[in-house]
Amino acid sequence: MAIGSSKLPLVTYLLNNxxxxxxxxRGETNSALETxxxxxxxxxxxxxxxHGAEICNRSALHKAASYGHLQICRILIDAGDDVNAIPDNEDLFENTTERDDWGTPLHGAAGNGHTECxxxxxxxxxxxxxxxxxxLTPGEVAQRRGHTECAALLV
Incomplete structure (x- = not known):
């Protein structure tokens, strides 16, 4: 399913049909929600x-926070996503567990300098x-990556 801001009519059609x-x-592929x-x-x-997209144990919230998409974070948390969960699809990328920003959504936001998130x-x-x-804690990730404003919020 192709996903993007201009794809709403197509996604609507597909889901309605x-x-x-x-x-x-699958773990190695982004779900439509993650995309x-x-x-x-x-x-x-x-x-x-x-339409029933599953959020539990997936990385949609982590990805939204990592990219600084605050509105998406709000939607996912309001829908019941766990703000403290570490997604179970770490095999999504070959090097996920080597990345210091992998972990909770807070790790993703802090590790990428998204202060508002x-x-x-x-x-x-x-x-x-x-x-x-x-x-690593989210604060340690922010500090390691030089995001001092995020690190200060996490002390």
Whole structure:
């Protein structure tokens, strides 16, 4: 399913005609929801959720936070995504566990310097003390990557 901000009519048509919003949910492939989160398409994210797209144990929220897509983060958290979860699809990229920004959505936002997303996630009870697979907290990731404003929020 092609996802992008200009693809809303196509996605609507496909979903209304029986397309499975959870197709291609293998670990090594982005789901439609994860792709929409990366593409910053709130309308498509909402449409996919309405049609049953699964959010649990996936990386849509992590991706939205990593890209600084605050509106998508809001939608996903309002839909019940876990602000403190580490996605279980780490095999999405060959080097995911080697990346220091892999972990909770807060790791993704802090590791990529998205201060507003960090603030929002903290307001939504994101934990500062969760360690990612590399043993780093979100604050340590922000500091390591030189995002001092994010690091200061995570002290």
């Amino acid at each position: 029986g397309a499975n919003p959870n197709a291609n949910r 929409a989160a990366i593409s910053a398409s709130p309308e498509i994210v909402q449409l996919l959720l309405k 960090v603030r929002f996630l903290l307001e939504k009870s994101a934990r500062r003390d969760v360690r990612n697979p590399n043993g």
